[in-house]
Amino acid sequence: MSTYETMSFHLETERLILRPWAESDAAELRALHSERGNGAPTIEHTRTIIAKQLTAAATTGIALLPIQRRAEGDFIGYCGLITGRATVEEPEIAYELFRRAHGRGYATEAAGAVLDAAMATGRERLWSTVRTWNTPSLRVLEKLGFERDHVSTDDNGEVVWLTRSLP
Secondary structure, three states: OOOOOOOOOOEEOOOEEEOOOOHHHHHHHHHHHHOOOOOOOOHHHHHHHHHHHHHHHHHHOOOEEEEEEOOOOOEEEEEEEEOOOOOOOOOEEEEEEOHHHOOOOHHHHHHHHHHHHHHHOOOOEEEEEEEOOOHHHHHHHHHOOOEEEEEEEEOOEEEEEEEEEOO
């Protein structure tokens, strides 16, 4: 097992609360996934995704966490650390928010809290992979000090790989 501390699964910022998944998040997560334009996954499939997230968090000590707005109490997306295209030692930061929550700094605020949580685990570097067309996401990562490393191509097009050293 890794020599890293477990990431905090409860993060709070001025406007946001990031917390562990609950089965009650399934309908909202399904709605978020349906905004991707590939149709909506079944509620059973979405519950399976949540169960896998909880298992992965328990196994790896890192997690993708639902984001709730503090004042409104509503689910607006998720943010956290995943192995994704990376490793447990050097995980990826990932986030996805409902379109209605875009453009208000929530992704930057949530990802900043996750960055701090990653530092507290003792990790030295994070990755992020973003589609070349996703300018807003690239902007969030730039604000957080991520730098372009390289570009690769997969079945869905070009992917920008960014990295951030942790102090």
